[in-house]
Amino acid sequence: MRLLNSLNLRGWLVVGTAVFGVALAGAVATFGSSARAGAALEERKLPMKFNWIACEPNCRGWISAVGIITADTPKEFEEFSRGRQLGGATVVLDSSGGSVNDAITLGRRFRNLGLLTTVGVSLRGGPSTRPAVAPEAYCESMCVFLLLAGKKRYVPEAAHVRVHQIWMGDRADDAKAASYSAQDLMIVERDIGRLAKYTFDMGGAGDLLSLALSVPPWEELHELEAGELKLTNLVTTDLVADVLPHVDISAPAMAELAPKTQARFGAEQEQAAKSTKTAEAVVPTGSVATPAAATQK
8 A cells, every 4th residue: 555645634525605794994794695605615626725815004914724735835934924924813713624744844843933823714805895704614624723823813603613533635525434454543643643742732632632532534524612612722812803903703603604513522632742643634626525546745
C-alpha cells in the first residue's frame, strides 16, 4: 500500500440554501440567494485559499480562509502573509477539514501570530454594500482544530462545528469493508497522539478529543452543542466584538441548514511523538468526501 502525505479527519459537506449576512459598522444585510450559497459550497470543495477582506475605515479587516486543508496550505498561508502585518488579525473559517498534520502546522502558525478565529462566510460587499460575515457556515473535521488555534475564539449560534474520528483517507468512504495493516494502525495511533499534544498546547480540553474520536467515519459527524463548545474550550468569548469589532449580529438567524445531534461528553487524553509519514487529506466532491489520488512522500 502506498501512503499519502498526512492523516485526515474526513468531513461531509452539507449544502446550504441561504446564508444570513451580517454587515459591519452597525448595518445588517441579508444575503439569501441560492447562487451565493452554491458559490460558497464550490469554494469549500477546493484547496484552502486565503483572502484579506478590507473594511477600512470602519474596521481593520480580516482573513478569509475557505476550503480543504492540504499539504500545500501552510505554504499558501506563508505566501499570503508575506508583506502583511497579520499579528492579532481574525481568521474567518469555512472548511470541511483536511490533512491532520498540515492543519497542525497551520494552527501553530496561527497561534504564533496571535490570530483570532471564528466561523463564517466572508462577503466582500460592493459599491453600495459593506463587507460582511454570514454566520451560517461550516467548520468540520480538522477545521475545528484550526478554530482552536485562535488566541480568542468565537462561534456564532448559526454556525455548524462538527467532529469525527481520524481515519485512513484512502479508505474512509467504505471504512468497514477496507483492509488495514499493522502499519496503518501505527500511523493512526501516532497521529492521534500528535493531535492530542496539539490540542492541549492550544488550550483545548480532552473532551474535544473524546467527542471526535467517538464518531466513526460511517456515522454522521457530531455537531457540537453550545455546552460542548464551552466544555471543549473551543469558545473563549460570547462577544463577536472580541474577534470582529463593529459587526452587528442582532438580526434573527435564519433556519439552520441541518439539525444538531445529541450531545456526547467525555474526557480522554492522549499524547505521542512527532509523526513522519501518514495518510493524506480527502477532498469532498459532493455530500460525501472521496479520497484524493495517492502520492508517495
